[in-house]
Every structure is written in C-alpha cells, then in structure tokens.
Amino acid sequence: MDRLRGLVLMPFAALAGARGYLFVWVPVMMGIGIGVWFGLPQEPGLISYGVAVGLIAVGWGVHRWGPDATQPIVVAMICVISGGIVAGVRAHLVDAPVLGFRYYGAVEGRVVLIDRSQSDHIRLTLDQVVLERTSPRRTPLRARISLHGAQEFLALEPGQTIIATAHLSGPDGPVEPGAFDFRRMAFFDQLGAVGYTRVPVLLLAPPAPGAQWINRVRAQLRTGVERAVLGDPGAFAAALVTGDRAGISRAAQDDLRGANLSHLLAISGLHMALLTGFVFATLRYGLALVPPLALRVSSKKVAAGVALVAGAIYLALSGGNVATERAFVMVAVMLGAVLFDRRALSMRSVALAACVLLTLQPETLMEPGFQMSFAATVALIAGYAAMRDRGTLARGKVPFWLMPLVTVVFTSLLAGLATAPIAAAHFNRVAGYGLVANVLAVPVMGFAVMPAAVLAGVLAPFGLEGPALLVMGKGTAWILAVAQMVAGWDGAVRAVPTPSGVVLPVMVLGALWVVLWRGPARFAGMVPMIVAFGLWGQVTRPPLLISADGALIGLAGPEGRVLSTPKGAGFTARQWLENDGEMGDQEGAAARAGFRGDAKMRQFDFGGWRMVQIKGKAADGLVSEACKSADLVISAVRITDNRPTGCQLFDTSKLRETGTLALWPQPDGSLRVEPTKVQNRLWTRTARAAQFTLTLP
Template identity: 30%
Template sequence: MSETEMRQGSLDVERDSFRLPGSDAAAVAPASATSGRRAPFLGQPWREIAARMARLRPAALKPVFLAAIEEERAFGHGFVLIPVFMIFGVLAWLALPFDLRIANLAVLLCIFGMAALACRGRLGSLRGPLTAVSLFMTGMLLVAVETWRTDTVVLDAPVTTDVRGVVFSREQDDRGRWRYGVDVEETSRPKLRRQPLKVTLVARNSGDPFPLGASIEGRARLSPPSGPALPGLNDFAFDSYFKGVGAVGFFYGAPRQSEKAATGDPGTTGSLLSAVATSMAAMRETVGERIRAAIGGDTGALAAALVTAEERAISRQTVEVLRQAGLAHVLAISGLNMALAAGTFLIGARTVLSMVPGLAHRVPIKKIAAAGALLMVCLYILISGGAVSALRAWIMISIMLVAVFFDRMSISLRNVALAAIVIVVLMPSAVAGPGFQMSFAATLALVAGYGRWRERRATQTEVADRGAKGRLLAGIAAGILVTSLIGGLATSVYSIAYFHRLPAYGLLANILTMPLISIVIMPFGLFAMLLMPFGLEQLPLAAMAWGLDRMLDVARFVTSLDGEVVTGRIGSIGFVLIAIGGVVVCVLRSWLAISGLVLICAGLFSLTLEDGSLPDIVIAEDGRLVGLVTDSAIATNRPRPPDFVFSQWQRALAVGKHAPPAMLAPAVDDLYPAMDKAAGKAPPIGGEKVAAIRADFSSAINTSTEGSFVCREKQWCAARNGIGWTIVTLENPRLFPALCDQADLVIVAARVDVEACRASRARIVDARMLRRTGAIEIRAEPRKGQGTPLLQFRSAFTTLARPWERHRTYDWRSGAFVEEQPAF
C-alpha cells in the first residue's frame, strides 16, 4: 500500500469515528468531502466538540428520549402517572372562575378517550398525550359530579334563630365546651328560607352533654362559614361545603332536649347509613373518654387524638408548641401512626405464632399475622373518623398487607398511586387540601427514596462484617435520620404555602422523638386498644403516657430554641412548579428525572422574582377588624383582635408584633347617638351635634400617633398612616353621614346609604361590599403627578359563581340569587 493510500485510509477512520449510530455518512461528512476535495485536518479538541454538538441534534436526541420513555415504561411508571393527571384535572376545575357542565365534560372525555383508543400504527405516538388529556378530563368530571352530588345549602348571612335538630357528632374542647354537629330539622323566629341541613354549634353552658342521636333545640346565632382571612389564604367555606356543613355558630345559653321526636324513616338507606355512622361515632367517643379518664390532662388528650383523631380537647398552648417544634404531624392519623400500629401487630402476632412448636411448618404464619393486621387497621380507620390522611394511610397499609398474601412487594410507587386513585375517585375535592397534598408528598418521597436505596444496596459489594449489633444500631439511626430528612424536605414547600411557617429545628425534634413514637407510644397504644375490651388498658396507657410526656419535653426544648421561621405568603406559580418538580423527581427513574430538578429550580427562581411588598391596609371580611401594616407591626382598631383572623394575618404577612389602639374615654354630655336602632331607620343626627362630633374626631386624629389607631369607645376608630391616608372605622353606623367626608377610607360593618356620601372623596367599604368581596387588601398606587397615592384594592373573591361562594349573592328579601360580581 502506498503512502497516499495509507493517509487516505486514516482519514476515513477518523471520519467514521464522528458518525452517530444509524446516521448517514453524508449527513456528517464535511461539504468538501462530498465535492471530491479532501477535508482539512481537524485537531483532537475540535473533533470532540463536533462529536458532542452532533449528539445534540434532534435526530440524535430522539432515540435517546424514546429509550428513556421505554425505561420508565419498564418500571411501570405509566400507572403511577394516572393519579397525577387526574389530580391536575381536579385542581384545574376547582381553580376555574365558573362551572363546567357535567354533560360537556362527559362529551369531551368520550372524545379524547376514543381518540386515545383509536391511535394505532403511525398514530401510536399520540396515544400517550391523548391518554393524559383523558385522565385530566376524568379528574374534572369526578369533582364536578361530587360538587353536584354534595349541593350543600350554605347560610347566606348571619342570623339569630331557634334551631331544632338531631345530634350526629359532639366534641369537647380544652375549656370544657361541647361542640355539637346537628342535623337541622326546623328553624323558627325567623324561619329560614334557605335552611342549612347541617350546622355545628358550640354550647358554652351546656351542663350534662347530650348523647348522639338526641333531639335538641335552642336559640342560636348562625353564621356562614368564613372565607379567606386574606386574598390567597384558605377558604373555610370551601371545606364546609364539601363536608355538608352549611353554618357555624353557638347557642345562647344551654340547649334543651326537644319535646318533638326526630323525624325520618328508619327503613331508608340514608337512615341506615346514619345509624351506622352514629354507632361508630359513639364507639369513638367511648374510646376517647376512657383514654382521657385513664391518663388525664393534655397527655390524655394527646393519647386520645392518636387513636380517635379528636384534637379539640388538646390545649391551644400544647398544639402551638408541637407546631413550632415541627411535630404537629403526630396529631394526624397518618401513615406513620397506622404503619407503626400495623407493623407492631404483624411482628407481634408472627412472633407469638412462631413460638408454637411446629406451627410455622404447617401453616403460613406470616399470612395469618397479615390478616390479623389487616383487620386491625380496618377497625382503626373506623374509630379514627376517616380523615383524608388516615384514609390514604389505610388504603396503602391494606394494599401492603394484601400483597403479603400473594408474596408480592409491599412498598412500591404503584401502591401509592393506587391509594391516590381511590381517594380521587371517592372524594376528589380532598386533593385541594393540605392534608392530602402533604400526606402524599411525604409518602411518595419516602417510597421513592426507599426504592433507590434498595437498588443501591443491591448493587453494592459486600463490606466487612462489623457485627450484627453494630449494623442494627447503625441501620436504625440512619433510617430515623433519613426518614425525618426526606419527610421534612418533601412537605416543607406545602408547610410554607399553607401555614406560612417552617420549623427550623423540626429535623432535630423528629430525630429525638421518633424512637419514642416507634418503640413506646404507638406500640403501647396498640396494646391498650387490644386490652380495652377486657378492662386491662391501664398499664399500657401508663407506658404510652410516659412516652407522650417525654415527647412534649422534647417539643418544649426545641421550641425554646426559637427556631420557627415565619415565611409569609409565597406565589402560586413558584409553589406549583416546585410541587410538580418534586413529583417528577420522585416518580421518574431515568435521566428524565432531571426535568423535575429544572422545575424546582424554576420555582425557586420564580419566588425570588416575586413582589414581596406588604399591603398598607387589610380589612377582615366582616369589617370589624382593620389593620395598618408596616414592616415591624400590624396596628389594629381593636385592643384584642380575634385570634382566628389576626394569627393568619401575622403568619401570611410575616409581621408578628401587634400595635393596639389608643382608647379614649366614652364621650360625655350625650354627644354621640345610641346604637339601639339600625342606621337606616334611626332619625338623622342634628346639625349642631354633627359639628361637635366632627370637632371631637378632628381633635383626636390630629393628636394621635401616625401609623396607629385612636378610638372613641363604641363609636369610631381613626388613624393616619405614613402614606398620608386618613382611615376611619365606624362601630356606630349612625355616625356615617357625619364622618364619611372626614377621611380617605371609611369602613363600616353594616349596610349604609353610600349615595348619601357620594360627593365625598372617601372610598367607602360597608357590609354590602364586603359580602361580595370578602377580605380586602389595599395598596398605594402612585399617581403620575404629585399628590397622595390612590387606593388599590385586592379582594379575596374575584367571582361568586362557584357553588361554595354563591350563597354570598343570595337576597333573602326576593328569595333569589343576584348575579352581582365583586366590584369597587
């Protein structure tokens, strides 16, 4: 071979090394080679860059992408994605500003479903996307059907009336008050046109509690379930709607036994189901009372909560300590509680059966123990009341125990997906709540982490034997640490989004308490439940109480470190991206999981770009509480603001300090009118009194401190903020004509004649407006020229077309819904 031929052969080898598998040589050869001229010689660095660039071409990436999809399909992750797309459909339907008809959704589901089934051959690549759309439409259809089926009658406005009904649930709080769930049979004085079917009423001086199934009556104050405390926060009316509760309130005085018998046909299916529910509630209550009687105090209330899920008897201080320490999840009947109970029963029963000589050789004792554990968790879910987290845990544990019967793997992502599918089908609205999302996020992360650890362990080489005892202790310590870390990371974004707080030392608290929960609290709690029918629960409950006391000691220690981080609200876009990214990272196993990390990073970047400025003024939906917000404090018009609303403001705005108003003494000489009549029917205030009231108001506001309220007791509160606005809140609505032109913003928690003050420069917020808008945030909108900035309003509700919001548009005078949108 000549030198020329040898050189040409070496160039051909170098050129072939650039080719991708299956690519055409002409596609990658230089243009000079195709034209008959020899290509210039490339150095080694340039050849590597050219090869890498060639791998990024779409033609080269397509087979790699398809191979990754086949890898995911081999893992069975197509099934795992089924509930994910269904959940997206549920959340999309709930987020719409209007209702989609069930018939329309059913038609769309049929169209996309049949299209997915028809995709074959060349169109086979479209089957996956069409299936995803069909699952998305399935989720929308399921939640639409649930909403139509629920059809809760929600009270439209606060009212005082006589209520008669049947007690279907009762709960005692830490102050000894009883909270009754009542199936309403009749209202009178006045008789409500839209009577709620179920209400919850607190009896402050109830004496001996009424049993379940008792017919009671009494004078009660009923109110609609509250909406969000601020725009973007939790809407409690949404939760009440899907629970069937149409109103909340309290009895005036003690309720009494009704002389009228409860109505209803005992032979109907509804009555039978109601009787079963009442029996289970009575059993749950009996178990809780026996636990609290045996232990007592907050420890007994905690022990009862771990078994029956009744948390109202726990003092607020203890609940707050557990939340700040990151141990609030212990109160929920979740996967941890049920897994420990089932695992303790399974191991204990199998150990006892193995001690019988020869039994293990004749019968499958593992499967017998699994059957007993399955029966036990079924009783557990009935006693615990069936919350979403408990239901999810019960489904998963049941699937794991049934898998033992068939010698199949118990812990897998398929089981998590199956549990999610069951919950989405049975109660799709539950997926919008933090209980479902946090429970499944933690479970998904733990199962995915366990799967990766198992694969890594299978591929590792054997290490030197360090002794069985050392490996056991190291494994337990590592398991506790990793479980706490993964669970905390998986739920952190949900804790920030829904509760606006993050326990900085939550990992430490969980590591210290996990041995107590796993070895003492839950096992002895299980022993107590097994021995309770025989009256022998005292000793195991004493051991359980000791473990709970030590857990509370740890919680108080961690809380004393002052490590809770109040984060404030975060944007919905960043939260959604981080949540979806976390699901992708946990579900996918190939290099496609990197896309989840990309989504998480995009979500974090989105959070950094958000406008973190605080509103200048916040108004509660009833108009009775108003706050001036600064970076250091929230100044309110009430010395002791209601904790339910104000605590949400503090966490959502990340402002902890409260600035109370300066209270002035009641005015003398009968200067101010009485509030014994409605503002619209009372006679107008005389001209001389109007001048005196305005003078008193001006004197007080001119001598007040900027950024804080000054209040004339039972009449008005006023303030000037740093922007220059004058804000007045009227407790006495009869003062509206006299003071409506004395401020930039007037808030009155009653209906007033706005037209009478239309010439004023003030923006007026009254009860009529707040009923349509809910809670309000106000920010400064700078003018193009000079002058005081304008008031920019943001309301909690932008539409009232959804079923859980529509009661705000009902007019009891006409008996019809007035389709009127929130407006300013």
C-alpha cells in the same frame, strides 16, 4: 431536516422508553386536572362536561388505533380530563343547603362530633338540624356551634339530641385574596352553618338505641383512657385511640406544633402504619414459632389479612376523618399487595392509593394533610431505594446496634425535608428543631405507645388493660415533655410569609419530576423547584387589606402590619399577621403607628389617598363628615341614607359583593383593588367580582 425531526421526536421516544414506569404519573395527571377544576372562575356547565367526555372518547380512539408513540401523551390527557370530571361529579353529589343569612334563634340537632375550636372552646357538630322559621329546604344538613359561657349542666355525648339558642351564619370565605377557603372545605363536608351559643345547651332526647353507636363507643373509650391516664398525657393517649382531641390543652397543642410534632396527634399514615405494622409483625413471627401452622399456611398472608381488619377497626374507632381514611387506603393497598404477592412498599402502590383517594375524594388534593402525607411517603420510598441501590444501609456497613438510630434519623430527615415547604406554605411556620424533636419522640411512639395501644385494645375485654395504658401514658408524657422542651428553645419556630398561588404547584411538580422520572433528565426538575423558591422569596404582601365586614383594616408599615383595632375580628387579624410572616398578636399590631382618631372614626393615609374608617351605630350619620376629610370612606355598617358624593365609599353592602379587599397603589396615583370573591362556584353561591381601579375623586 433530519436533525430537527429527531429533536421533535425525542420526547416521544423518551416516553416510549419509560412506558413500564409511567403508571406512577397517573395520579399526578389526575391531580393537575383536579387542581385546574378548582381554579376555574365559573362553575362548569353540562356543555363543558359533555365536551370533556367527548375528548376522552377521542383520546381513547387515538390510544386504541393511533400510533404507539402518541399513546403516553393521550393517556396523560385522558387522566387530566378525568380528574376534572371526577371533581365536578363529587361537588354535585355533596351539594347541600348553606345558610344564606345571619340566624339567631333555637337550634336543634343530633350531636355527631365533639371537638375543640382554635379558641379552645368545646364545639359540637350536629346533623338532623332544625331551625325555627326556616324551611327544611333551606336548612343545612350539618351545623357546628362553639359553646361559650357556663356549659357544665350537661354531660355531652354523641347521639344526643340537643337544643340551644345560637348565632349561626354560612361558613366564611377566605380572609384575603388567595388565602385558604374554609367555605370550600365546609361545602365538601356538607357543613352549611357555623356559629356559637352563650347560653347552656339543653338535652332534648338521649341517644336512641343503636344511633351513633360507633361515636358513643369512641366517647366511652376516651373517658376510660383519660380516667386511667390523667392530664394531657391521657388526653393525648385518648386522641391516638379515638381521634378526639377535645381534652388536650391549648398549651400542649402549641408545644407540639412548635416542635413539629403535631403530626403525632393527628391520626394519619404514621399511626395506621405503626398499628398495622405491629399487628402484621407480631402475627407473622408468632405463627413462625408454631411449626405445624407455619408449614400449612402462609403466615405472611394471614398476618396481612388480620392487620387489614385491625386497620379497618382503627379507622372506625378513630372517627373516620379524611386523614385516617387516606391512611387506611394507603395501608390497604400495601397489605393487598402482600396478599397478591406484590411488593408492598413501591411507588406503584402509592400511586394506586393516590388514584383511589383522588377518585373518591378529589377535594383532599387541596388539603395540607393529603399533600404532606404523600410527600413524606414518596420521599421515604425514593430515599430508601436510593440508599439500597448504593448499598449504604447494607449489612455490615452500619453496626447492628446503631441501625435503629440511623433509620430514625434518616426517616425523620427525609420526611421533614419533604413536608417542611408544604407545611410552611400552609401554616407560615418552620420548626427549626423539628428533626431533633422527631428523633426523640418518634421511636417512643413506634416502640412503646402504639404497641401498648394495641395490647390495651386486646386486653380491655378481660379488664387487663391497665399495664398497657400505663406504658402508653408514660410514652405520651415523654412526647409532650420533648415537645415542651424543644418548643421553648430560642429560634424553635420561625415565621414565613404566604407564597403566591403558583409557588407550591410548581415546586411539587418539579420535586415529583426529580423523584419519579428515570435517568439524567430527572434533574431538570430542579429548575422549577429553584424558580418556585425564588418566587417565594420575592413575594409581596398586599399593602392594605379591608375585611369583608369593614370592621378591620390592615395597613403595611415599617414595623409590620398595623391593625385598626386591638380587639374583634380576631381570626382575620391572626391570619393576616401569619400570612405576612409575623408572630405577633393583634394588640401589638394595633399599637403601631399608622392610624389616627378614636374607635368610631379611624383616619389614615395610603398611597396619596386620605382614608377614614367609621364604625358603630352612629356610622350612618358620620359618613358625610368623614367624606369632607377623606377620599375613601370604609364603613363597618350599611349606609342607607346620606350617601356622599365627594368621596369613594365601601360599606358592608359593597363589601358583601367583593369580600375582603386588597389594595395596591399605582404609579399614576390610582389604586388597584383586588376582591376576594373571584369565583362563582357551588361553594361560593355568589356572583364573582372583578378586579377594578379607584381614582381620586
């Protein structure tokens, strides 16, 4: 009996012994609560939140008056519930109108952001949106349009009020069950409509005095840098200063991605750390060279304060996107630790930064940028702490002249190992030579490009920024050359299939246990990591996918997925192939054997079922004929008349209720149908669809 009691009390004793180190688990528990909230099938109501607040009150009472042994578990419960409440509050605060229909007509709005789409078109994000024949109550707060066709009639800049004739619709949901939900991300950005225009954009009014001034300053900085440094190196340099990547060619972005250097393009933790670190080091050692000042002021604290201001200015100039905000919070916490005589680089400071971010923007937990930046930071702190404890990098063990190279290699290796699984899960790509590329490029970024950017900013008011921009341009040209070289090597990029939804959370929690827990029990975290990789290796992709508009069908074949059409629905086709772990294009996938017939009536067999896809204006009249030779008919238009009785039918009205469908054959000859619209949340604004089964007519 005593032995059984000891086993029961062992976890409580272990938690009590680790009480001084448990703060680092607070953001982990909050993240679990946020993740559970995002995974709920239904939007929680007031009663649910009231129960959650009541549980927190009970937990606080147990923590205040209950036994000491239960306090860590109670605090963990409070953190989990608080994470869910924070996510709910944030969602209701940003709730804004979403366009619920397809719109074609005049679109008026003020330009707040100019960037480039995946198809390499200039893209405008507008606020103060006005749509004709649409009431303000139904008009989105923000809309984004891609500019197709000739658009050289207007020099675009932030703050302009423009008008265009555009096609708009609400943001699309996932391209298949369990895939990335762009609609959710757009909801938290208050982006309620996306679309395109094929006619020239016209200027209604120039920027008002003082309106969008920071974005206009960013545009002027970008233009100035690109004039001083030509081509992609100049566009790269401008992106590092302003966060505006519109000028970088698609080929250069593909090279950076293939060499695992695309993180250098996005203003994130690395850039903020390099900039504030350079300012901090320059001021601290500069003040130390002036004895009267060094004896009277704390050079470390002065340098930290100025570096914090420099980081805030960089945050404003870079556009203040989520990645940069996250980086600034982390740097601010670390510099604040210096100001208050605490260790700047510690797990506690990283945990505090994560708590701040998860409280202010809980939706970032679901984004790869948040996951990768914190994974890299935690891995670096833990790795260097382990090396310090073992004396591996102690003075004398590594030659002084070799230390910079060892540090770069070790840093790139740790960050690469920590972020590679997350990047592969989100982007379906593994860069085989990313370590080589980072070793060649990151030192140039740290020792040349970012210091030159700081000097250019200091010297620009005096018109003396030319030499600094020259150095910056040479550095970015080197980075692009490295990216092009490495991306061109055989096997530089390997495709991997998308894992199931449980793989990444299980893997991350196991890795966090290994890194954050203390003592031999930490190695128990290897078990869930191994399980996660095993599940990833056994992932099964849907054998049949039907797009949400019925225009594209993807059938698994011996050579890979076979697509029903070589053109159209390009984004969906590309995502399906990438999620399969393929690197081919839509045209090649459509050339594989699997479909018969012409474009208006595509026939194929699946799981013992005869199926037909019909498209075009005549589809309504073809449905009866198609039903005679098929068990299931998929129509890319709405069937209003002549609905058949001898077969199953999926037309656009049915697919609008379900979203993209994944079909799985069953041993009894039926088909298990998994819809995409499985949530009824604020960002879906539709009733959830349930999984169902089809049987042969």
